[in-house]
Amino acid sequence: MAIVELKNINKDYYLGKTVVHALKNINLKIEKGSFSAIVGPSGSGKTTLLNVIGCIDKSSSGSVQIHGNQIDSLTDNQLTELRLFNIGFIFQSFHLIPVLNVLENIEFPLLLMNKYSKQEIRQKALDMMKSVHIMDQKDHRPSELSGGQRQRVAIARALVTDPEIVLADEPTANLDSETGAIILKLMKDLNKTRKTTFLFSTHDPEILKYADSSITIRDGQINAN
Amino acid sequence: MPIELKIAWRNLYRHKGKSFVIGLILCLGSFIMTIGNGVINGLDTGLQKNIVNNFSGDLVLVSDKQIEKTVLASMTGHTLKPITNFTELKPQILNIPSIDKILPAGAGYVWVLNENGNPLDQYLLGVDIESYLEFFNNNLIVEKGSLLKKNQRGVLVSTRMRDWYFDFTDSWTVPINTSFDQEKAPEKVKKNGSSLQTKKSIVYMGLSSKNASLDILTDVIGIVKFKELNSILGFYCIVDMSSFRECMGYFESSDEAVHLSTKNQNLMTSSLDSIDTLFNDSFDTVNESTTKIKNDLSDIKHIKTSQLDKKLGTYNIIFVKLKKDVNLNKTITQINNLLKEKNIPLQAISWNDAIGMFGQIAMLMKGSLFLFVLFIFIVAIIIIMNTLSMATMERIPEIGMMRAIGTKKRFIQTMFLAETSLLSFVFGGAGIILGSITIIGFKLLKLSTSHEMLQILYGGDTFSPTLDFISVGLCVLQLSLIVCLSSIYPIYLARKITPLDSVLRN
Structure with a gap:
């Protein structure tokens, strides 16, 4: 069953009078529970594709379906709710809230959901911290953590809401190769244990070995799937 | 949180x-x-x-014929319309529930005549001094001389006006029965040394809408200061009510007692232009100056002889203090409505409208x-x-x-x-x-x-x-x-x- 389905997606950027075709006629299906990678060189359109799938950016034409929902006609508030309840994000630069500690950062999306009690939120966050092995850093602020620890917090924050899909844009780009491997292994483990769909972008062929499937993109077009 | x-x-x-x-x-x-x-x-x-406490009260009552509202600081020199039967009106005014106490007075614009020939203008307040001091919480401080005594005629010159008189006339005002104290005098006065002239009386000429009316020579009884805001309120000097009435041409019963002979009556109606007529037996020419005075007094010409009784009292302003915790604007409207209802020929003006430019x-x-x-x-x-x-x-x-x-x-x-x-x-x-x-x-x-x-x-x-x-x-x-x-x-x-x-x- 496809959790994400893209049909004839085009994305154009306008730089003055010049039109940049970032995505060209993309047709793609991401299966539920998969651990897929989008591979391609810098500027190939990986991030743009992830942004369109993650409802962060809108396509110029074509249709996007996430978990059966057609997202093209959704309002800003509806898209925000879709991201909150269905999509988890892991960024290259971690993007944690600097003024909140590790526990609070993980609790944050649960608070936004307005669905759980305080105790439930706390318990879910602690469970998630255990899963990503950062219990010792519970009270630390992001600035007091290493890159690997920050990415673990970001993974925990992305997964704590039990999303349908987690999108990770070059999650290991700011990490050394050893830490990057550990992070990918962690993501893979979580994919297996929680059955969460992962879609991550990378330009490093080394980490492709962790992916179940890969999508190669070049000049905005999918070359191989 | x-x-x-x-x-x-x-x-x-x-x-x-x-x-x-x-x-x-x-x-x-x-x-x-x-x-x-x-x-x-x-x-x-x-x-x-x-x-309110020291100068104007919460509001003032003036004649309903009065158009200009700035009755206590008019820049136009217009005299206030007279209130000719205060004694009759008094019980009706005091019957108004929100009114606590009242003080009838006379307020007007006068010229101070002096030897220089250029008259100096100022405000004059005519009051019964005892009632005035009681009404305004003894708001005057005597600098020199004394306050007016009951029924005494004279003027209390404010320190501000004394300075002003000096600036214009180079003469220093001192109260009667006192002498010039060089040591206590300001530097500008001391500079004049032995050539300094002192004055113990002042000539005021009341101003009406038809120009000047009458002038009076008044003794300076005291030099006074208002307890607060003397620089502003000191534009006013205070005279006894009789002097004020005389200055403004409001006649009293004593004036009625003057009986002129036919000869003198003819003299009064003679023209000053033809000085020869003064030596003529006929004296039948109409005097323009007299006509002017008659015009000036047109505001009170309707007063019947019986009303000229001093007890009926001719004033032109009544200071009013209201009872505590009364809303001023509402009360003014209520009082004005009541005055109209009862055909009392007065109108109420708030203190801040009355003080005008201040x-x-x-x-x-x-x-x-x-x-x-x-x-x-x-x-x-x-x-x-x-x-x-x-x-x-x-x-x-x-x-x-x-x-x-x-x-x-x-x-x-x-x-x-x-x-x-x-x-x-x-x-x-x-x-x-x-x-x-x-x-x-x-x-x-x-x-x-x-x-x-x-x-x-x-x-x-x-x-x-x-x-x-x-x-x-x-x-x-x-x-x-x-x-x-x-x-x-x-x-x-x-x-x-x-x-x-x-x-x-x-």
């Missing part, structure tokens, strides 16, 4: 420097606004207290202060808005990321509002407290002035800015408005930040 407030508080702490700068502006702004409000309030209450200057000062406070208010808004907008732009990645993981625009808006509210609560509150302490400090310092403009600004001789609950509430309201207005644009910017902005910045 709600998460929005927690993030807001920690964000402020994280950017201590920036928060401190914005906070300092808020603190300074609210400090200045508090002082400004205190001064405006002090000006209001001080003027009201000092003028009130207008006070309003001008109040307006200027208000504009100054408004200016501070706008400057604070612009500076805070600018700083917050810059801070918002610096936080695009953070806000964009929050939006990406599911934060709605409303949350971002609340977070920003919480940040500015916290800042204004802490620093703005500190500014209001500091301002209040400064106001108390100013009160304790008891800064006094004799400068007339400053006296209006102070609302009295002493600078006493006042803060009541309403003024503090106004400060809080102004601060809240600053917070809201200065947050609008930064919040608008923050709401516009999309998750994509964060990704692109990255």
Whole structure:
């Protein structure tokens, strides 16, 4: 069953009078529970594709379906709710809230959901911290953590809401190769244990070995799937 | 603590420097606004207290034929329409429920005639001195000489007018039965040395709508000072009521007793142009000057001989003090309606309308202060808005990321509002407290002035800015408005930040 389905997606950027075709006629299906990678060189359109799938950016034409929902006609508030309840994000630069500690950062999306009690939120966050092995850093602020620890917090924050899909844009780009491997292994483990769909972008062929499937993109077009 | 407030508080702490700068502006702004409000309030209450209690009462009653409202500080020189039957009206006025006590008087514009030939203009107040002092809480301080005694004729010259007389005539006014004290005299007077002329009497000429009426020679009984606002209220000198009536051409019963012979009557009606007629037996030419006087007196020509009884009393103004806790504007309307209903030929004018230019200057000062406070208010808004907008732009990645993981625009808006509210609560509150302490400090310092403009600004001789609950509430309201207005644009910017902005910045 496809959790994400893209049909004839085009994305154009306008730089003055010049039109940049970032995505060209993309047709793609991401299966539920998969651990897929989008591979391609810098500027190939990986991030743009992830942004369109993650409802962060809108396509110029074509249709996007996430978990059966057609997202093209959704309002800003509806898209925000879709991201909150269905999509988890892991960024290259971690993007944690600097003024909140590790526990609070993980609790944050649960608070936004307005669905759980305080105790439930706390318990879910602690469970998630255990899963990503950062219990010792519970009270630390992001600035007091290493890159690997920050990415673990970001993974925990992305997964704590039990999303349908987690999108990770070059999650290991700011990490050394050893830490990057550990992070990918962690993501893979979580994919297996929680059955969460992962879609991550990378330009490093080394980490492709962790992916179940890969999508190669070049000049905005999918070359191989 | 709600998460929005927690993030807001920690964000402020994280950017201590920036928060401190914005906070300092808020603190300074609210400090200045508090002082400004205190001064405006002090000006209001001080003027009201000092003028109402010591000079005008809460309101004045004047003839219903009176058109000009600035009856106590008219710049036009128009005389007030006379109230010819006060004794009859008195019980009816005192029957009005909101009125506590009244004082009939005469107020008018006069010329001070002098040897230079250039008359000096001033205000003259005719009163029964005992009733006046009782009504206005012994508002006069005797500098030299004494106060008027019962039924004594004469004038109490204010220190201000004494100085003015000196500036114009080079003669120094001293009360009768006293002598010039060189040691106590001001430097400018001392300079004249032995050539200094002293004056113990003054010639006043009452002014009417038809120009001058009669002149009187009055003895100076005392040099006095108003307890408060002497620089302003000192434009008035106080005379006994009989002298005032005579000066303004209001006849009394004693005037009726003068019986002229036919010869003298003919002389009165003769023309001054033909001086020869004075030596002529016929004396039948109509005298223009006499006609002028008759015209001047046209305002009271309807007075019948029987009404010329002194007891009926001709005045032109009645000072009124109202009972406590009465709303002035409402009461004036009520009194005016009642006066019309009962056919009493009077009208009520509020004290601030009656004092005319003083009130207008006070309003001008109040307006200027208000504009100054408004200016501070706008400057604070612009500076805070600018700083917050810059801070918002610096936080695009953070806000964009929050939006990406599911934060709605409303949350971002609340977070920003919480940040500015916290800042204004802490620093703005500190500014209001500091301002209040400064106001108390100013009160304790008891800064006094004799400068007339400053006296209006102070609302009295002493600078006493006042803060009541309403003024503090106004400060809080102004601060809240600053917070809201200065947050609008930064919040608008923050709401516009999309998750994509964060990704692109990255």
